[in-house]
Amino acid sequence: MERTGKRRLRSAMTAALLATVSAACSASNGASAPPATGPATTGAPLIAAEEARAGAPGIGDPDFPRDGNGGYDVAHYDLRLAYTPKTRHLDGTAIIRARAVQRLSRFNLDLAGLTVRRVSVNGAAAGVERSGDELTVIPATPLERDKDFTVEIAYDGVPKPVDNPGTLGTYGFVSTKDGAFVACQPNGAKTWFPGNDHPLDKATFDIRITVPEGVTAIANGEQPEPPKTSGGKTTFTWRERNPMATYLATMTLGRFHVKTGKTPAGIPSYSATDPAYAHTLNGLHTATGKITDYWAKVFGPYPFGSTGGIVDDFDAGYALENQTKPIYGGFEPDEAIIAHELAHQWFGNSVSIKRWRDLWLNEGFATYAEWLWSEHKGEATAETIFQNHYQVPQSPMWDYPPGVARKDDLFNQSVYTRGGMTLHALRRQIGDQRFFTLIREWTTTHKYGHATTDEFIAMAERVSGQQLDGLFDAWLFQKGRPKLS
Numbered sequence: 001m002e003r004t005g006k007r008r009l010r011s012a013m014t015a016a017l018l019a020t021v022s023a024a025c026s027a028s029n030g031a032s033a034p035p036a037t038g039p040a041t042t043g044a045p046l047i048a049a050e051e052a053r054a055g056a057p058g059i060g061d062p063d064f065p066r067d068g069n070g071g072y073d074v075a076h077y078d079l080r081l082a083y084t085p086k087t088r089h090l091d092g093t094a095i096i097r098a099r100a101v102q103r104l105s106r107f108n109l110d111l112a113g114l115t116v117r118r119v120s121v122n123g124a125a126a127g128v129e130r131s132g133d134e135l136t137v138i139p140a141t142p143l144e145r146d147k148d149f150t151v152e153i154a155y156d157g158v159p160k161p162v163d164n165p166g167t168l169g170t171y172g173f174v175s176t177k178d179g180a181f182v183a184c185q186p187n188g189a190k191t192w193f194p195g196n197d198h199p200l201d202k203a204t205f206d207i208r209i210t211v212p213e214g215v216t217a218i219a220n221g222e223q224p225e226p227p228k229t230s231g232g233k234t235t236f237t238w239r240e241r242n243p244m245a246t247y248l249a250t251m252t253l254g255r256f257h258v259k260t261g262k263t264p265a266g267i268p269s270y271s272a273t274d275p276a277y278a279h280t281l282n283g284l285h286t287a288t289g290k291i292t293d294y295w296a297k298v299f300g301p302y303p304f305g306s307t308g309g310i311v312d313d314f315d316a317g318y319a320l321e322n323q324t325k326p327i328y329g330g331f332e333p334d335e336a337i338i339a340h341e342l343a344h345q346w347f348g349n350s351v352s353i354k355r356w357r358d359l360w361l362n363e364g365f366a367t368y369a370e371w372l373w374s375e376h377k378g379e380a381t382a383e384t385i386f387q388n389h390y391q392v393p394q395s396p397m398w399d400y401p402p403g404v405a406r407k408d409d410l411f412n413q414s415v416y417t418r419g420g421m422t423l424h425a426l427r428r429q430i431g432d433q434r435f436f437t438l439i440r441e442w443t444t445t446h447k448y449g450h451a452t453t454d455e456f457i458a459m460a461e462r463v464s465g466q467q468l469d470g471l472f473d474a475w476l477f478q479k480g481r482p483k484l485s
């Protein structure tokens with residue numbers, strides 16, 4: 001994993017330190033070890049043990065400096081959760097397996113609200129400090145660099161969503177009359193579990209949820225075992241075995257009609273609708289199947305173990321591409337939006353961004369997928385849709401270059417539409433065959449990882465054999481309507 005900002009600097013320092021250590025080790029090979037406390041007699045200075053330092057309170061995103069944390073990489077989240085819709089009370093234990101990337105005296109997790117009851121690290125009680133949405137864990141002894149550790153946090157309370165007065169809306173854990181609607185982009189995972197809440201640190205997840213009998217609990221991935229009911233409570237077990245960003249995790253709860261099966265090409269599929277949207281269940285399930293299969297032909301093999309979708313009755317005003325199960329908040333999804341959210345399984349979920357300002361790599365691709373779906377259906381072609389947008393000289397998009405999404409206006413229409421237009425301008429320039437070869441190479445090369453705009457431009461130039469800096473600069477980074485060649 002490569003990191004941005006401060007963390008890249010830190011790993012450069014790490015490499016220098018490691019080089020010194022290994023040089024010192026080989027210098028002492030074959031010689032008797034110098035006394036531990038005495039002065040070095042061979043001329044090589046003694047290397048002091050790495051000082052244990054606090055992990056950074058942010059992962060290094062220039063626009064969201066407190067999101068995520070430094071000093072460690074999470075490998076796996078094991079979340080054991082119980083929720084009572086009537087009281088809105090969440091009881092949670094998070095068992096997080098991570099690896100220290102520096103010698104750590106303490107480290108942070110992101111957690112908003114809720115009460116922390118107990119924290120242990122590698123089985124030993126640990127200290128806790130809280131400040132805003134930062135939870136600081138102080139292990140009894142420092143954690144060694146490159147060593148795995150396990151932190152267990154018991155917590156509970158009434159989760160509250162993030163209410164953003166700007167353009168982000170309400171997101172995170174939103175309680176509903178029959179359960180909860182949980183959609184967390186960009187940083188709402190902290191409203192229901194402690195973690196490293198930034199897409200730069202992806203991990204696998206086990207999510208076990210206990211609810212009153214009759215309530216359905218839906219999370220990402222698949223169910224390794226059927227739900228178990230006893231004493232009026234049912235426990236649902238979900239497992240996402242591929243790396244997932246925290247903002248794509250969900251624990252959506254309520255009364256649901258559920259349909260399971262496989263897509264025509266054989267990918268397991270799980271669809272669920274709130275009773276208010278029961279009439280949409282079959283349509284959602286069928287469209288999800290055929291669109292997932294079509295994208296697998298266009299974008300490359302489906303990256304995850306299952307596909308699906310959830311329609312809940314919370315009027316969110318958006319859909320979110322939760323991994324393996326996009327969620328549609330309070331409306332009947334049409335094929336265009338299903339095509340968009342499923343395209344994100346490749347663009348955003350499997351191939352993830354390293355910082356939020358690169359969001360066009362998610363939204364431009366998913367928007368362009370809507371146009372490709374229209375073209376595939378024999379409706380408006382991508383060229384027609386592109387021209388319809390291009391022929392509006394006064395569009396506010398021309399003042400907002402989409403290549404740097406603004407933190408106070410992350411989901412601006414330009415990031416979507418002008419982002420999609422950037423891809424179409426590229427397709428016009430390099431031709432269909434090279435364009436679709438590039439798209440498949442992109443999803444293959446960066447599968448389950450991260451990628452940047454610079455890497456996309458470099459790959460486009462290599463696959464096409466053309467110099468494309470001018471095209472990308474005009475479409476992504478400059479104000480004004482780009483000229484068409």
Ligand SMILES: [Zn+2]
Pocket residue numbers: 340344362363366
């Ligand atoms: Zn999207």
